[in-house]
Amino acid sequence: MNYIGSKFTLSSFLEESIKQTQKEIVSILDKSFESADNMLKYVEDSLYKAELLKRALLRDAFNGKI
Secondary structure (H helix, E strand, O other): OOOOOOOHHHHHHHHHHHHHHHHHHHHHHHHHHHHHHHHHHHHHHHHHHOOOOOOOOHHHHHHOOO
C-alpha cells in the first residue's frame, strides 16, 4: 500500500503487516504440502516396488529357484 498522500494510521499499517504475514504463512504451508506430497509419492512408489519384489520372490520360491 502506498502511504504517500494518504492518512497513515496504525490500523492500516497493521492490516498491511497482517497481509504480509499471511502471505508468508501461505508460502510456508505451500512448501510443506509440496514436501508432504513428494514424500507420499515416494512411499507409494516404494510400496509398489516392494510388492513387485515380494511377488518375484514368491514366484521364484514356488518354481524351485530359491
